Amino acid sequence: MEEAVQKEYFELLRFRSVGADPAALRDCADCALWWKAWLERLGFAAELVMPPVKGGVAAPPVVLAERPGTEGAPTLLFYGHYDVQPADPLDAWRTPPFEPVEKDGRVYCRGAQDDKGQSFAFLCGVRDFLADAQGPVPSLKVVLEGQEESGSAALSALAPGLRRRLAADVLLVCDTNAAPALRPAIVAGLRGVCHFTVRLTGPDRDLHSGEYGGIAPNPAQGIAALVASLHNPDGSIAVKGFLDGVVPPSAEEAAAAEAGMPDAAAFAADIGCPPEGGAQGHSLAARNAFEPTIEVNGIHSGYAGAGSKTIIPAGAFAKISMRLVPGQTPQRAFAAVKAHLEAHVPRGLKLAFEEWSPGAGGFRLPLASPVFRLAQQVLEEMDPRGPVFQWEGASIPVISLLREVSGAAPLIVGWGQATDRIHAPNESYGLDQFAKARAWGRRIVSEWTF
Amino acid sequence: MEEAVQKEYFELLRFRSVGADPAALRDCADCALWWKAWLERLGFAAELVMPPVKGGVAAPPVVLAERPGTEGAPTLLFYGHYDVQPADPLDAWRTPPFEPVEKDGRVYCRGAQDDKGQSFAFLCGVRDFLADAQGPVPSLKVVLEGQEESGSAALSALAPGLRRRLAADVLLVCDTNAAPALRPAIVAGLRGVCHFTVRLTGPDRDLHSGEYGGIAPNPAQGIAALVASLHNPDGSIAVKGFLDGVVPPSAEEAAAAEAGMPDAAAFAADIGCPPEGGAQGHSLAARNAFEPTIEVNGIHSGYAGAGSKTIIPAGAFAKISMRLVPGQTPQRAFAAVKAHLEAHVPRGLKLAFEEWSPGAGGFRLPLASPVFRLAQQVLEEMDPRGPVFQWEGASIPVISLLREVSGAAPLIVGWGQATDRIHAPNESYGLDQFAKARAWGRRIVSEWTF
Numbered sequence: 001m002e003e004a005v006q007k008e009y010f011e012l013l014r015f016r017s018v019g020a021d022p023a024a025l026r027d028c029a030d031c032a033l034w035w036k037a038w039l040e041r042l043g044f045a046a047e048l049v050m051p052p053v054k055g056g057v058a059a060p061p062v063v064l065a066e067r068p069g070t071e072g073a074p075t076l077l078f079y080g081h082y083d084v085q086p087a088d089p090l091d092a093w094r095t096p097p098f099e100p101v102e103k104d105g106r107v108y109c110r111g112a113q114d115d116k117g118q119s120f121a122f123l124c125g126v127r128d129f130l131a132d133a134q135g136p137v138p139s140l141k142v143v144l145e146g147q148e149e150s151g152s153a154a155l156s157a158l159a160p161g162l163r164r165r166l167a168a169d170v171l172l173v174c175d176t177n178a179a180p181a182l183r184p185a186i187v188a189g190l191r192g193v194c195h196f197t198v199r200l201t202g203p204d205r206d207l208h209s210g211e212y213g214g215i216a217p218n219p220a221q222g223i224a225a226l227v228a229s230l231h232n233p234d235g236s237i238a239v240k241g242f243l244d245g246v247v248p249p250s251a252e253e254a255a256a257a258e259a260g261m262p263d264a265a266a267f268a269a270d271i272g273c274p275p276e277g278g279a280q281g282h283s284l285a286a287r288n289a290f291e292p293t294i295e296v297n298g299i300h301s302g303y304a305g306a307g308s309k310t311i312i313p314a315g316a317f318a319k320i321s322m323r324l325v326p327g328q329t330p331q332r333a334f335a336a337v338k339a340h341l342e343a344h345v346p347r348g349l350k351l352a353f354e355e356w357s358p359g360a361g362g363f364r365l366p367l368a369s370p371v372f373r374l375a376q377q378v379l380e381e382m383d384p385r386g387p388v389f390q391w392e393g394a395s396i397p398v399i400s401l402l403r404e405v406s407g408a409a410p411l412i413v414g415w416g417q418a419t420d421r422i423h424a425p426n427e428s429y430g431l432d433q434f435a436k437a438r439a440w441g442r443r444i445v446s447e448w449t450f
Numbered sequence: 451m452e453e454a455v456q457k458e459y460f461e462l463l464r465f466r467s468v469g470a471d472p473a474a475l476r477d478c479a480d481c482a483l484w485w486k487a488w489l490e491r492l493g494f495a496a497e498l499v500m501p502p503v504k505g506g507v508a509a510p511p512v513v514l515a516e517r518p519g520t521e522g523a524p525t526l527l528f529y530g531h532y533d534v535q536p537a538d539p540l541d542a543w544r545t546p547p548f549e550p551v552e553k554d555g556r557v558y559c560r561g562a563q564d565d566k567g568q569s570f571a572f573l574c575g576v577r578d579f580l581a582d583a584q585g586p587v588p589s590l591k592v593v594l595e596g597q598e599e600s601g602s603a604a605l606s607a608l609a610p611g612l613r614r615r616l617a618a619d620v621l622l623v624c625d626t627n628a629a630p631a632l633r634p635a636i637v638a639g640l641r642g643v644c645h646f647t648v649r650l651t652g653p654d655r656d657l658h659s660g661e662y663g664g665i666a667p668n669p670a671q672g673i674a675a676l677v678a679s680l681h682n683p684d685g686s687i688a689v690k691g692f693l694d695g696v697v698p699p700s701a702e703e704a705a706a707a708e709a710g711m712p713d714a715a716a717f718a719a720d721i722g723c724p725p726e727g728g729a730q731g732h733s734l735a736a737r738n739a740f741e742p743t744i745e746v747n748g749i750h751s752g753y754a755g756a757g758s759k760t761i762i763p764a765g766a767f768a769k770i771s772m773r774l775v776p777g778q779t780p781q782r783a784f785a786a787v788k789a790h791l792e793a794h795v796p797r798g799l800k801l802a803f804e805e806w807s808p809g810a811g812g813f814r815l816p817l818a819s820p821v822f823r824l825a826q827q828v829l830e831e832m833d834p835r836g837p838v839f840q841w842e843g844a845s846i847p848v849i850s851l852l853r854e855v856s857g858a859a860p861l862i863v864g865w866g867q868a869t870d871r872i873h874a875p876n877e878s879y880g881l882d883q884f885a886k887a888r889a890w891g892r893r894i895v896s897e898w899t900f
Binding site: 191195204205209211212218221228267272273278296298299301303307308311312313319321323392393 | 641645651652653655659660661662663664667670679680721725729734737741747748749752756757758759760761768771797798800805807842845
């Protein structure tokens with residue numbers, strides 16, 4: 001990496017842009033201003049869009065930039081985020097979390113990869129292209145938000161009002177992983193997501209389980225029975241209507257997902273237990289890419305300390321999230337789960353729903369689309385192994401929304417690896433990965449010059 | 451209450467004898483020394499038995515006292531405890547928790563009732579009797595421990611070695627409630643107890659529920675399914691062998707329990723929800739007095755904070771306690787539950803048991819025994835309504851053991867009321883209740899003078 005590029009990269013990494021932390025709002029704004037200036041130097045008209053203040057709390061600004069291209073050229077919209085995960089636990093870092101350090105061909109810093117590093121490398125590639133461009137250039141739009149790690153609330157609220165300004169032909173995202181050994185990967189689908197908290201209340205206080213055992217209904221047992229009722233013993237989902245309309249993968253999608261999937265032994269080594277989640281009778285790839293899930297992310301009731309406290313707890317709650325696939329909507333899926341839970345409230349207890357997110361649907365992109373064919377060709381030129389297709393179980397909910405608002409075809413190609421330890425201490429990004437992302441940015445943008 | 455008695459009572463209450471708190475060990479020892487001196491003034495030979503130091507931690511001493519009676523007279527053993535519950539939450543107290551305050555006929559202080567107040571009142575009655583005694587007197591033994599509120603570990607460990615010194619004909623306990631409106635109540639049975647913690651482990655870290663949903667087994671869902679499997683939908687216990695040998699109540703016991711039991715509306719008003727715990731098809735009284743229970747006292751896994759954290763948690767645990775009835779033993783009941791849980795481990799997860807208590811069995815005493823007949827007669831003389839029988843769902847586990855070690859017939863009569871708020875802030879004991887306990891102590895001891 002040239003010294004000048006590294007200088008910029010390190011400047012960007014030094015902003016403590018923890019978007020979820022209200023105390024870091026100034027750092028986020030400084031980081032957004034840095035991006036605005038950087039894009040302006042490339043000929044973009046850039047501005048900071050301030051999200052509406054909600055409940056007295058301001059949110060990090062959204063960077064919105066546009067650079068008109070040659071008359072009649074297509075429009076490319078790049079989405080990235082400049083916020084990062086909190087740095088804690090601090091004592092697990094070997095170098096200061098917001099002071100980039102290069103060592104053995106890797107840059108260590110919070111955000112070195114996710115997504116400051118990946119988006120900066122990609123946009124450096126775009127700059128490389130613009131610097132050399134002799135002929136026509138596409139119209140370029142950039143949207144960089146500061147809340148991806150905490151739910152994209154501001155951009156989600158703003159996006160519908162920015163329909164015209166975000167309109168594009170292709171939506172480029174560089175915020176995902178390549179396949180193992182840095183083999184290129186195209187994300188051909190994301191599952192959607194919707195989460196909520198369900199609460200059961202019973203006695204008006206914790207009761208002595210001897211004095212009241214057999215009399216008072218037990219919310220800890222109630223939440224267990226309620227949550228357990230969501231799945232059948234074979235791991236399949238027991239909620240009536242939840243799977244209605246689910247679109248199965250095409251034969252080509254199924255085959256591509258199987259081809260790109262590690263085997264059970266590799267998963268067992270990765271996660272430390274047998275990969276036996278999900279519904280029996282489906283392959284690992286199918287369970288992760290094409291089947292929706294209902295997962296309990298937390299369940300809590302009663303005593304948690306050492307030894308025993310023989311109580312009947314007053315209440316209980318579970319945090320539940322769903323991953324959704326094409327054919328489902330967050331509204332319909334939540335309605336089905338809500339109706340199921342309401343029909344299974346244990347005797348004597350009261351049910352309430354809290355913190356329901358509007359959520360996002362899942363999508364799958366046609367493998368044979370012109371955009372993917374073009375991307376495959378570019379990636380084959382960059383790496384003779386060619387790309388694999390991946391269907392990410394995880395969602396980047398705002399992409400569903402941006403896809404809809406912009407009308408663009410998403411092309412999601414990233415250069416992360418498991419070794420980057422994003423979200424964890426000692427996050428890093430390899431110089432080889434940076435170079436790939438930069439080369440990819442330059443080459444894919446150049447394809448739309450025609 | 452005479453001034454001299456109140457002075458002693460308040461002295462006793464001022465000791466911060468929180469037996470569960472190692473930092474209060476000195477206060478516990480001071481309290482035990484106070485009791486030793488008090489009993490010595492009544493002609494008892496008293497000593498402090500120091501429990502063996504366990505893991506470097508000393509336990510509060512046990513007060514053991516003996517006063518020989520007339521040759522051939524029966525031996526009465528009184529059991530009580532001088533430890534109290536912790537005082538927190540401190541800011542909920544209207545007066546300092548360890549400074550007794552008399553107001554409107556009640557004494558407010560931690561331990562005013564449980565069990566400093568009740569045991570002191572009873573033993574004041576014994577002193578009244580001794581002061582007046584003209585003829586023969588029974589042999590008297592007193593054991594006062596400092597760990598009742600935290601499991602009676604030291605006394606339980608010491609008791610088998612004190613078999614000869616604890617041997618008695620009647621075991622008197624004043625640590626329970628009277629019926630509403632201070633109607634006398636004889637505890638004719640206690641359920642036993644046994645508790646344990648069950649833990650499930652899955653992935654070696656919390657996993658992203660999008661990336662790994664459908665692949666990794668979910669311990670939060672696993673613990674829910676596991677715990678839910680312990681009961682049938684009708685609330686009955688689904689564990690094979692758990693109910694083997696359970697002794698049903700006699701017709702007389704069943705009738706007495708029904709007679710002494712508030713109705714469903716009273717329970718609903720007390721606990722704030724419909725009293726629909728336990729197995730359908732049994733009355734409230736039967737479910738509370740004669741049916742064993744398995745209660746989840748706590749269940750915990752994964753995220754508990756605001757909003758959502760879409761993880762598959764690495765592990766989960768549940769704290770479970772059983773209430774046992776005659777015909778069951780803690781060993782057999784735990785073995786049945788353990789076998790059930792082991793047979794229901796969800797796919798891909800690992801099961802472990804922790805913190806299993808040796809527990810205590812339940813017992814029921816024959817209603818027509820000479821001791822009960824005598825007690826009924828005394829209580830009828832004290833109150834024309836006469837006593838009711840109660841079968842306490844709660845256990846005082848050490849009583850099972852003392853009963854076995856001493857060979858004595860337990861006579862458990864206390865003068866607490868729900869309004870005393872034991873274990874809660876602003877605990878209190880009415881002067882009328884104190885007087886009843888004192889009168890009861892004097893009169894019941896005098897019955898064994900013959």
